[in-house]
Amino acid sequence: MHRSTIIAGVVLLSLGGALQQPLLAQSRESREHTQILADLRMLQEQQQKLQVAVNQLTEALKATNATLASQSGDMTKGLAGVRSEIASINNVLPQLRSLLDQTRVDVGRVGPEIDALREALRISLKYSAQIIEMLQPVDPLAVPNPTAAGGGAPPTTPPPAVAQSQMPDSPITYFNAGMGYYASGDYRSAIDALEQFLKLAPTASDAPLAQLQIGRSHSELGDHKAALAAFRVVVDKYKGSDQVPEAYYSMGMTCERLNQLNDARNYYRIVSNQYKGTVAAIRAEERLKAIK
Numbered sequence: 001m002h003r004s005t006i007i008a009g010v011v012l013l014s015l016g017g018a019l020q021q022p023l024l025a026q027s028r029e030s031r032e033h034t035q036i037l038a039d040l041r042m043l044q045e046q047q048q049k050l051q052v053a054v055n056q057l058t059e060a061l062k063a064t065n066a067t068l069a070s071q072s073g074d075m076t077k078g079l080a081g082v083r084s085e086i087a088s089i090n091n092v093l094p095q096l097r098s099l100l101d102q103t104r105v106d107v108g109r110v111g112p113e114i115d116a117l118r119e120a121l122r123i124s125l126k127y128s129a130q131i132i133e134m135l136q137p138v139d140p141l142a143v144p145n146p147t148a149a150g151g152g153a154p155p156t157t158p159p160p161a162v163a164q165s166q167m168p169d170s171p172i173t174y175f176n177a178g179m180g181y182y183a184s185g186d187y188r189s190a191i192d193a194l195e196q197f198l199k200l201a202p203t204a205s206d207a208p209l210a211q212l213q214i215g216r217s218h219s220e221l222g223d224h225k226a227a228l229a230a231f232r233v234v235v236d237k238y239k240g241s242d243q244v245p246e247a248y249y250s251m252g253m254t255c256e257r258l259n260q261l262n263d264a265r266n267y268y269r270i271v272s273n274q275y276k277g278t279v280a281a282i283r284a285e286e287r288l289k290a291i292k
Contacts (some may be wrong), residue, residue, distance in 0.1 A: 171201035175210060187217035208234055208241035212250070219254055228254045245271050245280035252287060261291055 178193030194210040194217075201207065215230030229253065234247035252267035268284035275281045 054189070071150045132234075171197050171204060174200065175204075175206055178210065178213065182213050182217055185220075187220045190214075191216045208238035208243040212237065212247055215247070215250060215254075219257075224254050224257050245275040245278045248275075249280040249284050252284060256287070256291065264291065 019250075065135045174197035176192045178190045178197060181187070181190035181193055191214050194214050197204075197210050198207055211230060211234045215234070218224070218227035218230055228251060231247045231251045234241065234243055235251075238244065248267050248271045252264040254273070255261070255264035255267060265288060268288045271278070271281050271284040272288065
């Protein structure tokens with residue numbers, strides 16, 4: 001009897017242990033399931049927040065794109081206007097360059113003429129008193145009458161000789177005439193008068209200017225080879241003269257007219273390098289820029 005009771009108890013304990021194991025396993029699975037559901041809910045909430053942020057970012061991007069499109073349209077219109085202005089300027093630039101080059105040529109031609117006029121005025125003023133004195137009429141009352149005073153014959157002493165500068169064919173007469181002819185545009189007469197001046201006074205202080213004006217007169221007449229030869233005389237014969245820079249510059253201009261551009265550049269460089277600060281050097285530098 002006692003033994004049967006013990007066996008029955010052992011059987012019951014075995015059955016209880018067998019029943020408890022499934023219950024424990026079921027409880028653990030339930031907790032895991034609950035945790036998974038909680039994680040899923042948290043992920044859903046995070047997804048909703050991300051979706052809201054994405055929507056806000058999308059709206060911001062749309063607004064930015066609209067602003068950029070508007071600004072791009074304004075810039076395109078502005079660039080079109082700028083391109084139009086640039087095209088207009090490019091169309092006008094060749095005309096402006098042509099006018100500038102022509103102005104420089106005109107200045108190069110007018111400059112020597114102004115210099116010649118100034119020099120002629122200076123020389124005219126220098127000798128004006130002497131010329132006026134030459135033109136003064138002789139007052140017969142101021143000349144003593146030796147016959148009336150002494151009743152005898154006039155004295156045999158000859159009158160004083162007339163000074164060379166007061167003679168009609170004096171060098172200065174030809175020089176002034178030549179400068180006047182040049183200023184009035186009578187270049188052939190200017191050449192004749194100035195050449196006669198140089199024959200009479202080849203070493204005079206005005207000889208370099210006279211030779212220079214001969215070259216300029218030939219140039220105005222279109223005889224550029226004769227002009228070049230005349231300017232060469234100034235450079236070779238009157239090396240220390242103030243007219244040498246002008247002669248070199250005039251040689252450059254003459255070579256341009258003869259389409260000898262390399263020679264023209266060489267003459268302009270001589271003036272620019274060796275006679276800095278002179279008017280001829282300034283004009284030579286402008287011509288060097290113009291014929292590059």
